[in-house]
Amino acid sequence: MTDFRQPPLDDPHDVFTAQPSVSSGTGDTSDAGPRKLSRRKLLAGLGATGLAATSVMLWNGDGSRSVLADVYNDPSRKIKPVPRHAAGCCFLTTIGDLRALATPDPDIVYYVTDPGQEGFFSYDPLDTASTDNTGTILVSGGGARFKRHLSDMLSASWFGTKxxxxxxxxxxxxxxxxxxxxxxxxxxxxxxxxxxxxxxxxxxxxxxxxxxxxxxxxxxxxxxxxxxxxxxxxxxxxxxxxxxxxxxxxxxxxxxxxxxxxxxxxxxxxxxxxxxxxxxxxxxxxxxxxxxxxxxxxxxxxxxxxxxxxxxxxxxxxxxxxxxxxxxxxxxxxxxxxxxxxxxxxxxxxxxxxxxxxxxxxxxxxxxxxxxxxxxxxxxxxxxxxxxxxxxxxxxxxxxxxxxxxxxxxxxxxxxxxxxxxxxxxxxxxxxxxxxxxxxxxxxxxxxxxxxxxxxxxxxxxxxxxxxxxxxxxxxxxxxxxxxxxxxxxxxxxxxxxxxxxxxxxxxxxxxxxxxxxxxxxxxxxxxxxxxxxxxxxxxxxxxxxxxxxxHIPQPRHEVAASAALTFNWLEAAITNQPALGNITLTLPVAKAEIRYTFIVDAAFQMKLQAAGSGDLLTPDGPKSYIASSIPGSTITLRGRADLKWEIVSAVGDWLTDSGV
The missing domain is CATH 2.160.20.10 (Single-stranded right-handed beta-helix, Pectin lyase-like)
Structure with a gap:
């Protein structure tokens, strides 16, 4: 795996000696220390992956912490040491100095050192229209466009967020x-x-x-x-x-x-x-x-x-x-x-x-x-x-x-x-x-x-x-x-x-x-x-x-011991006279479509089912007002109809002998 911390340069000493910041004057630094590394040589040394990682500051330097952690997690925002990539291999500068540069060189890589905005830039002589956005494009007073070397990740801090x-x-x-x-x-x-x-x-x-x-x-x-x-x-x-x-x-x-x-x-x-x-x-x-x-x-x-x-x-x-x-x-x-x-x-x-x-x-x-x-x-x-x-x-x-x-x-x-x-x-x-x-x-x-x-x-x-x-x-x-x-x-x-x-x-x-x-x-x-x-x-x-x-499986049971008027609250329940001590009458509500009740005679007393109106109970023997049974084990299920009548769905035992209009 390539060691991006020390790219293979022609002169290994170049990587250790930093160049001075670019002046806002003539830009001539030809007499200022070691020779500059051209953009072509820098790109060749870093490789595309190395430069991309460096630009977005995700690579590790000599210490145990990453530049990302050092720059963005340090509450004091102190200026960190210049990455070894930048030392001696390109011009070190600031955003302000780069915007003031009078004679940019398309063959030189410029490294911006502003805290939180660090990165490599190059002058693009073919671009005369791009807008300065602080983060990835810088425009000098003379109209030169400097482009940040990018991977697929940008940092909001490059654009000057505070x-x-x-x-x-x-x-x-x-x-x-x-x-x-x-x-x-x-x-x-x-x-x-x-x-x-x-x-x-x-x-x-x-x-x-x-x-x-x-x-x-x-x-x-x-x-x-x-x-x-x-x-x-x-x-x-x-x-x-x-x-x-x-x-x-x-x-x-x-x-x-x-x-x-x-x-x-x-x-x-x-x-x-x-x-x-x-x-x-x-x-x-x-x-x-x-x-x-x-x-x-x-x-x-x-x-x-x-x-x-x-x-x-x-x-x-x-x-x-x-x-x-x-x-x-x-x-x-x-x-x-x-x-x-x-x-x-x-x-x-x-x-x-x-x-x-x-x-x-x-x-x-x-x-x-x-x-x-x-x-x-x-x-x-x-x-x-x-x-x-x-x-x-x-x-x-x-x-x-x-x-x-x-x-x-x-x-x-x-x-x-x-x-x-x-x-x-x-x-x-x-x-x-x-x-x-x-x-x-x-x-x-x-x-x-x-x-x-x-x-x-x-x-x-x-x-x-x-x-x-x-x-x-x-x-x-x-x-x-x-x-x-x-x-x-x-x-x-x-x-x-x-x-x-x-x-x-x-x-x-x-x-x-x-x-x-x-x-x-x-x-x-x-x-x-x-x-x-x-x-x-x-x-x-x-x-x-x-x-x-x-x-309901099993079907719920309601026990009634005395005569009562039924409501729909006992919908679909099995209603039994189990606790009754004598005959009881259960008055049915006015029938509604698909409403059902089941009645069970458990105690040996008569259970009488009384309709709300005359003839509202439809039986094989004709319309009835009430039906009844006193034989233990007798059951009957009634279903309401849309015409407000009750009809018999199923029955066990005799419910018709004791019936009437």
Whole structure:
């Protein structure tokens, strides 16, 4: 392996003797010590790999530390010894001296020694147009262009960034980002409290690597009126990677007392973007935003975006807003302590129009905690039947200590009803102030919502008992008065659990289907949904509910000892007279489509089933008002019909002898 610390030069003594700095006068140093090494000989000695490594300062010198570590991790920013490559083999100079050089030599390599900006430059006599960006191109007063020898990595410090918490670095950072197109930009940790900058734009085909501990803070003057400004913008770009290594982008949130659009990271109309291990905190809007802000019409939505191991804390509007995307993976991310302006959610998935897609979206193993609003909110006010099919999955996600846990709301009906599916799989809502899972104002003919193995644990922490929206329940399907629907529903819950382990239980019902005004509730299916702890009813089901099914294996049993009026809360249960000490009458509610009950005679007393209206029980002997049996072992299952009649699905034993109109 080539030893880049001592390249094979013609005269080995040349490598040990430094040349004096270039003068701003004539530039004639012909009498000043050892001979100069030409650019050609230097390149031949270093080789392409050696020069590239030296230019980006990643090689090791004589000591045990790398130049990268010495330059960027030294809080004192002391001038380090000149690398052995530069000593005697080229002119040593500064950026100021090079810009003042009157007679540049295209055959000479110049080594800039400014701390944090070190590197090799050569004069390019064929370039008369490039702009001085401090980092990779320097322009002298006479118009000479000096080009830095580059590998595929640049350092932001080359462009004059200062992390003193006072200097505005907008121009320096933007110059670095522009020069990094097609390359990797390294941002070293600041020497002071943080970097300060205005709005920045990232180019396509760029990788950004931030050193651990780096803090970049926005100026307090980002525009809060259109056109809005954000700290870091990925606008209509592609193939961008940001590796945060735990670095933080943030704002001075205290000054953002109005507006909601001052985001930390804005990804709009971009594709193939990966952001890893980056914190976005204290913004005047969202930590992360994925949408189409200022995107040229026809350009298209975001596509194939990944947020992994990221965090958003104490943002004003949302930790993450998702407006428009086809392909989004949010994995192992945390969204915490959002507060300031509605909806104050950890995550808000909410398109601004019917043409904006919500497709191939997956949240995996994410946490939303301590937000003033919802943990994970999906708001569907704008999509219609003409919108792209909605496809969203939350898998293994957890909410803790939010107003609500997981919320899906406002899917309209008829021609405005969006289609598709939202799935929540193995998700957990803990200690929500109200319900853990809240499905509100989503019409029965809109997209399906499926909950699989979801758990609500110790929710309803602060809401009034039986509140008009929470109903003291863990899982709720309901409607709001502000967004009424003819019918809400199209929900399926599989193996879900309502758990209350507190000494004084606050959850009364596991699963609630309740109207708010004149709505109907339909097309809801429960499979093996259960409650644990407290004294919870499994179901709280409104009398308007229809086409509601529940399957339990084994089937739950309700024991009745005396005559009673039945409600839908005992949906699909096996109702037995086991504890009865005499004949009992059970009054059926008005029948609704697909509502079912099973009755079992265990005690040797008559169980009479009384319909709400005359002739509402359809039997082989004609319409009846009641049927009854007193023979132990007799069973019967009744199913409601759309015409408000009860029909017999199956029967064992004689239920018709003691019947009548």
């Amino acid at each position: 992390g003193d918490g006072v200097t505005a670095n907008t121009a320096a950072f933007q110059a670095a980002l522009n020069a990094a197109a097609g390359k990797t930009l390294y941002i070293p940790k600041q020497t002071g409290p943080f970097y300060l900058t205005g709005q920045l734009f990232v180019s396509s085909n760029t990788t950004i690597v931030l050193e651990s501990g780096t803090i970049i803070q926005a100026l307090d003057t980002l525009s809060r009126t259109a056109p809005y400004e954000r700290l870091l913008r990925l606008k209509m770009v592609e193939n961008v990677v940001i590796r945060g290594n735990g670095a933080t982008l943030r704002m001075n949130k205290a000054v953002y007392t109005s507006g909601e659009q001052a985001h930390c990271v804005d990804i709009s109309g971009s594709r193939n973007v990966v952001i890893e291990n980056l914190n976005c905190n204290d913004s005047g809007g969202d930590g992360f935003y994925v949408g189409v802000y200022e995107v040229t019409p026809g350009h298209g939505p975001c596509r194939d975006i990944i947020l992994r191991d990221c965090a958003a804390d104490n943002n004003r509007r949302q930790g993450l807003s998702v407006i428009s995307v086809d392909g989004l993976l949010v994995e192992n991310c945390r969204f915490t302590n959002t507060n300031g302006t509605a909806p104050e959610s950890g995550v808000d998935v909410e398109p601004n129009g019917q043409s904006e897609p919500l497709r191939r979206i997956r949240f995996v193993n994410c946490l939303s905690q301590g937000n003033a609003g919802q943990g994970f909110l999906t708001a569907l006010l704008k999509p219609t039947r003409l919108s792209p099919l909605i496809d969203i999955t939350f898998e293994g996600c957890t909410t803790r200590g939010n107003l609500y846990g997981f919320v899906i709301n406002s899917a309209e009906e008829g021609v405005k009803a969006p289609q598709g599916e939202i799935r929540m799989i193995d998700c957990t809502a803990e200690e929500a102030q109200s319900s853990g899972f809240w499905d509100i104002s989503n019409s029965s003919d809109s997209l399906r919502r499926t909950y699989v193995r979801c758990r609500a644990i110790n929710c309803q922490t602060t809401m009034a008992p039986d509140s008009v929206y929470g109903f003291s329940a863990s899982f709720v399907v309901t409607c709001s008065t502000s967004r009424p629907r003819v019918s809400v529903g199209n929900v399926e819950m599989i193996d879900c659990q309502s758990i209350d382990t507190r000494a004084t239980a606050l959850v009364k019902h596991g699963f609630a289907l309740k109207k708010r005004s004149a709505q109907k509730i339909g097309d809801v299916r429960f499979f093996n949904c259960t409650t644990i702890g407290g004294n919870q009813n499994t179901y709280l089901i409104d009398s308007v509910a229809e086409r509601v099914a529940a399957v």
